[in-house]
Amino acid sequence: MNPIIHLVDDDKSVRTAIARLLRAAGYDVETYDSAGAFLLACPARSPGCILLDVRMPGPSGLDLQEALAKQDGSLPIIFLTGHGDIPMSVRAIKAGAVDFLTKPVKRDALLAAVQTALARDAADRTLYEQLRGWRASHQALTAREREVFERVITGRLNKEIAAELGTAERTVKAHRAQVMGKMRVNSLAELVHVADQLRAADGAFSRPKPPD
Secondary structure (H helix, E strand, O other), X not given: OOOEEEEEOOOHHHHHHHHHHHHHOOOEEEEEOOHHHHHHHOOOOOOEEEEEEOOOOOOOHHHHHHHHHOOOOOOOEEEEEOOOOHHHHHHHHHOOOOEEEEOOOOHXXXXXXXXXXXXXXXXXXXXXXXXXXXXXXXXXXXXXXXXXXXXXXOOOOHHHHHHHHOOXXXXXXXXXXXXXXXXXXXXXXXXXXXXXXXXXXXXXXXXOOOOO
């Protein structure tokens, strides 16, 4: 599926000029004359990014950025403005914007920002698919396997886990092998990486304190 550039700007001449430039560069473009129009259109979550004017009648570009941040899988945003200032740009970038460009924007700067935004979107999609698989694998663990999992990632030895859980070390070894298999990892380092990604995304589990 080709990425779609969503252009949100209340100035028709700006929309026309930028859409023409992007289409000439080979991109598919959808245009909207306000933040509200974009939200009402509720575009499908296909690959792409958003080119967003800051100051528009009704909700501003920053308002739209804030609203989209509350949704899962929001598209990367590039701000376009004729009235930008440093505090405004800092706020936008801190909230996750890819770039903050001042009109009239230069062709090369715009296309470079779009490429960066699309690369971020592709990376986000890859991570989203990985997270979905890891969540499913984690949910497939039994209650005891989760207890072992949560202790293995702190670096506890099998004998320490066995003592904590009141079971035999060989039983812990068996559960540990099951955990590695279900989580589709080949090393402790990989398992810790998966655990950290899940925790960062949605706090899938709580990690016990590491041993003293």
